[in-house]
Amino acid sequence: MMEIVLHPGLPVSLSATFDCGQAFRWRKMDCGAFLGLVQGRVATARELEDGAISLHVKGSGLLGKEAERLFWEDYFALDVDYAALHLAYARDGVLKRAMAFSPGIRVLRQDFFEALITFIISQNNNIPRIRSIVEKMCMLFGEEIGTDGCGNPLFSFPTPKRLASLETGDLAPLRAGYRDRAILEAARSVESGEISSGLLKSQGIDGARKELLKLRGVGPKVAECVLLFGLGYFGAFPLDTWMKKVMASFYPGGLPAFVMPTAGIAQQYLFHYGRNSHI
DNA sequence: AACCAGGTTGACG
DNA sequence: CGTCAACATGGT
Numbered sequence: 001m002m003e004i005v006l007h008p009g010l011p012v013s014l015s016a017t018f019d020c021g022q023a024f025r026w027r028k029m030d031c032g033a034f035l036g037l038v039q040g041r042v043a044t045a046r047e048l049e050d051g052a053i054s055l056h057v058k059g060s061g062l063l064g065k066e067a068e069r070l071f072w073e074d075y076f077a078l079d080v081d082y083a084a085l086h087l088a089y090a091r092d093g094v095l096k097r098a099m100a101f102s103p104g105i106r107v108l109r110q111d112f113f114e115a116l117i118t119f120i121i122s123q124n125n126n127i128p129r130i131r132s133i134v135e136k137m138c139m140l141f142g143e144e145i146g147t148d149g150c151g152n153p154l155f156s157f158p159t160p161k162r163l164a165s166l167e168t169g170d171l172a173p174l175r176a177g178y179r180d181r182a183i184l185e186a187a188r189s190v191e192s193g194e195i196s197s198g199l200l201k202s203q204g205i206d207g208a209r210k211e212l213l214k215l216r217g218v219g220p221k222v223a224e225c226v227l228l229f230g231l232g233y234f235g236a237f238p239l240d241t242w243m244k245k246v247m248a249s250f251y252p253g254g255l256p257a258f259v260m261p262t263a264g265i266a267q268q269y270l271f272h273y274g275r276n277s278h279i
Numbered sequence: 280a281a282c283c284a285g286g287t288t289g290a291c292g
Numbered sequence: 293c294g295t296c297a298a299c300a301t302g303g304t
Contacts, residue, residue, distance in 0.1 A: 022285095216288085221287085
């Protein structure tokens with residue numbers, strides 16, 4: 001077990017960050033801390049009084065102390081200056097309200113393959129069911145990487161190799177419906193090296209988007225989610241049913257130009273606001 | 280019983 | 293180019 005304390009410039013709200021529809025494998029424990037399954041690790045996260053984040057991390061493939069810290073700083077995108085972002089966004093009345101409604105959201109840099117498969121599952125689906133399908137997938141095809149407080153086993157997200165080896169019949173227990181085919185084809189594309197995180201990160205957002213759109217089950221919305229959550233392109237802008245409503249009522253002429261370079265981060269505040277504030 | 284959920288696809292004008 | 297039904301599943 002390794003303890004890591006992160007010091008974000010601006011306090012992070014773990015509940016808002018983990019419950020805003022970007023990550024599906026964090027859950028709140030009875031004690032108030034969060035339990036997360038992140039790239040082979042079992043992590044518990046809690047907010048400290050001074051705005052720091054305390055992480056307790058377990059797993060067989062942990063890096064050394066410093067590398068592990070860098071991993072988590074990257075995961076929480078501590079290189080992004082949220083204080084400056086908040087200051088700039090406050091020029092826009094709607095964004096200002098959205099940020100006040102749930103301050104401390106951060107767009108996480110998650111694993112590419114997990115984001116790809118998870119957001120393929122997300123199409124025409126709801127968040128509780130996405131979670132349950134992903135959990136079943138990990139339980140069936142992931143590796144056991146630890147246990148929770150009650151002794152229940154915890155599983156990693158399946159590797160591309162494992163998913164690529166399956167047939168559609170194997171996915172039936174997930175109850176993912178017609179998404180089965182897209183899940184397997186995407187896994188095979190990654191496993192074969194036809195598509196890879198390294199390539200997509202190196203070629204810029206427009207090139208990466210074009211590649212992603214070639215995959216079955218990846219249309220405009222899922223592609224933006226993978227760009228934003230799985231590849232760290234913060235300019236990506238997913239437009240789902242909720243965001244379409246938000247855009248129609250608040251930004252009929254589009255987002256303000258100064259927001260565009262980080263449109264994905266603005267989107268995350270607006271999405272959470274639109275879904276949870278009953279405006 | 281319709282309708283919806285972090286949509287995409289293939290067919291048809 | 294744009295529009296549109298069909299698509300699995302489970303919840304309201």
